[in-house]
Amino acid sequence: MSKINLKVVLVFFIFAYLISTALFYSFYKELVIQDAKREVKAILDTTNALRSYVENVQKPVIYQLKKEGKLYDEYFDPKVLSSSYIARNIHEIHAQKQSTKNETPYRYKLAATNPRNPKNRADAFEAKVLDRFRKGEIKEYSTILKEKGEEYFFTAIPIDKNKKSCMHCHSTPNIAPKELVKLYGSTAGFHERVGDIRAIISLKVPLSHIIDIHIKKFFLSSLVALLLFVILYLFVYIIYKKDIKLQKEKEKLIANQNKLASMGEMIGNIAHQWRQPLTQLSSILINLELHQERGKLTKEKLNQKITEANEQISYMSDTIDDFRNFFSSGKTKIHYPISQSIELVNHLTNATLDKNSILLKTEIEEDFILFGYPNEMTQAIVNIINNAKDVLIEREILHPCITIKTFKIDKSSKITIEDNAGGIEIKPTDRIFEPYFSTKHASIGTGIGLYMTKTIIEKNNNGTISIQNTALGALFTITIYDDNE
């Protein structure tokens, strides 16, 4: 009855959780990269500042010493005079410390197309980036690189543009310190010009490491989200279970109501069935008494009237047996012919139908054996007939008629009940099977008769019931499948 399907809800929840986690992950990744970018940029800026310090502070001290003759003129040592060398070595020390502390290793590189130290030679990618800086297209550069199956976050900025002071070592070999030429040769790193961008400095960080930094937080938050989803699902589950319980209680209530209603209906039927023989018995008694008083009672008349009265009494006895059998609901399922059910239907309803001049035709084209509770099937059919009867009376149909047919088609047994009341006006017609749905006045319609019929046939007899309008009126078709056992 419940319209919620738990499986669908579960799948939906899993799906929603996966999507939200994926979205959250990509958002988190973006955030971490932004964070790394800011940090890396700061390191590179610091490196440039360090280079400026060597250039503007350290080198003039050495040159001053040379000028004052406290240091010989040919002196050159990259450990003191090469900003690239110093920066590289500082980063190497830093990287070593990082690796011992298990921190994210930052791989630093200075890349130039005309390097003094071959270690600093730019590869094709770095050369391209350097070229873009030279053309002034960009001020800084960040990207994700893929190397040997691992992703790296790469950021580069240019070193400060060549100044006049740089030309001391980078213009021609003959001005440069002798020891420099001796160390690096006379070709590498010369013939630079003032204002040019000589190199870029870059940092490469493995992406996995960056993401790892906050991954615990990510897992924690996704775990919390999971927990929330589970709680939400449990909530839905509890509501669903409660709903089912309520539904079951409601169905029980409806079944009871129907039993009461059909009990009332049946008592009405008994009253109808008995009124005629009771009246006949009373008229026989009046007849006998008055004839007796006038001395006109012959022996023949007395005997004839006694026979007549006995007939009526046995008819009444049969009637009450029918009803008693109908209400003593069998506890075990039995095999029974459908004709038996329909005959009982006939007995139970004919007094009421006769009283309203409604003709009940039964056409057992083919009798078939059903397995179940015959009284239930009888009740299901009686409910349909009572419904048809009420409509026939309400619409004042001229020659009211209800026809029951039984026949077989292929592997299914069918019972059809058709009336000539003009059909069902509600659309869709199926709505008449809903509980508490009634078109009748509250005094005669409880709205559960047809609902019970559907329940009996579909739940307890493995059948189906359908309704359609024909040229005459409403046609109910009960289909029972042969594998019903």
Place this chain on the structure above:
Amino acid sequence: MGEFSIINLLSDKKILYAEDEKGIRQNIIEVLELFFQKVDAVENGLEAIEKFSLATYDVLMFDISMPHMDGLEAIKEIRKTNKKIPIIILSAHTEQAYLWRAVELKITKFITKPCNKEIMTNALEQAALELVGFNTTIRLTNDCLYNPYNKTVCRDNRDIKLSKSESRLLEYFIYRANESISYEMIYHYMWEFETPSKEAIKSIVKELRRKIDKVLIKNIYGVGYMLEME
């Protein structure tokens, strides 16, 4: 043995009885035949109306629920032309709606089925009383009384028994006192389908005049008679 009971008033009367159940109908016919001169029975309201239009009845007894036309419908139809005839309803219906409808139709007695002898005879007595305007004796003139229950005229302290046709005609006259009554009306009431002669009527009237005060029944030339009463 009931020689003086009110119900004997019916012994020269005709009743029309309508009931669809055969078993009940047969028994009630047998009962009614004890009281009435003639009992006609029909199965439904339509037949009742048809029968009523063909003959003159003194009392009607109808069931309500019958096929084709129910008893109340039939009575409604009959009441359009006949306001006076006593009607007894014998029905299983006791619903308020039916009772209200019955009240509007001026029913003598509403009997619910099943009933017993007392209720049945009581209803018939009521109808009988109604037929004579609830009088036990009818004063025709100062020294001439008519007792409809034992069908005798008391004149000069002498009881004179009337024949069935005489009492039937006299009660018909009393019922329509001071109205002119045509020969045709009398034919219809007294003989139904046979073609009676004017002579036959005249001889009954003559006999009546002999037993009661002569001056009571006036000839109306070319039309019929009139019973003059105060």
